[in-house]
Amino acid sequence: MITFDNVSKKYSNDHVAVKALNVEIKKGEFFVIIGPSGCGKTTLLKMINRLIPLTEGTIWINGKKISDYNIHELRWSIGYVLQQIALFPHMTIEENIAIVPELKKWSKTKIQKRVEELLELVGLEPEKYRQRKPKELSGGEQQRVGVIRALAADPEIILMDEPFSALDPISRTKLQDDLLEMQRTIQKTIVFVSHDMQEALKLGDRLCVMKDGEIVQIGAPQEIVQNPVNDFVQQFIGINAVNNRFDIQAIMQPIVTTSELRDTIFVNEPLTNILQKFTQHNVLGVEEDGKIIGMVTRATILQYLAEDFKERGHAHD
Secondary structure, rough: EEEEEEEEEEEOOOOOEEEEEEEEEEOEEEEEEEOOOOOOHHHHHHOOOOOOOOOOEEEOOOOOOOOHHHHHHHHHHHEEEOOOOOOOOOOHHHHHHHHHHHHOOHHHHHHHHHHHHHHHHHHOOOOHOOOOOHHHHHHHHHHHHHHHHHHHOOOOOOEEOOOOOOOHHHHHHHHHHHHHHHHHHHHHHEEEEOOOHHHHHHHOOEEEEEOOOOEEEEEHHHHHHHOOHHHHHHHHHHHHHHHHHHHHOOOOEEEOHHHOOOOEEEOOOOOHHHHHOOOOEEEEEEEEEEEEEEEHHHHHHHHHHHHHHHHOOEEEO
């Protein structure tokens, strides 16, 4: 879907923001780029829709070089959501959402229908919200509109640059949940930049950990937690602190049916072993003294890890 082939970005002061990146983002994937401030993650994101020109290498979308696309068509076909919501204050919510469909010469009826279905998708009642101005909405509501505006013309790709980091914790959690639910419905290719490990673990199908303009490790959340490739990744995710406090019984659930249990773990098994087994199975039985005393799911484990990182304030600015 999106392929980076030996891509670098250098600035005139000899600062290298991104160094010889090679990565492929799959169609329909929720791909999270994470790392400390200044690691190159936003530069990588902005090169996809040519907001920042690359210096060396090639970026391909659907087998075509991005330089071969008409720049307006390229940007119209890629949704973009920023941390600063950037709704036009003098326009209504409906007018804000309709910008790209109008540029693409959609009919008025088609645009109205699209606005209604998108507002409903994020729980904003169309009749109540479509004629409001952005200042009449809360921060969380404005960011919802920012997300659906990016979806308005039904793009294949959505780029999201720390879209929830300015929100209060309750709004942020709710929008993360909404985005995950929405992705199950719309199945877009989402490239999401974050500096928050809790957010990355919760949202990503795969995480791309960056440092100093380079990719350090790419993998599914449980793979990165289980097998950090070096000390930087281990410290960034804080895995030792989780291991030291991990208690499987705290997240264990009653057994629904033993027929869905393909493997088991011991009640005192290390977290890394458990994560290894979750690469093969979605549900594991929990064993103590030769008896199955409960079960745990992959989703529960990842949610536990996400909440643990959040509690320890392990977000890196």
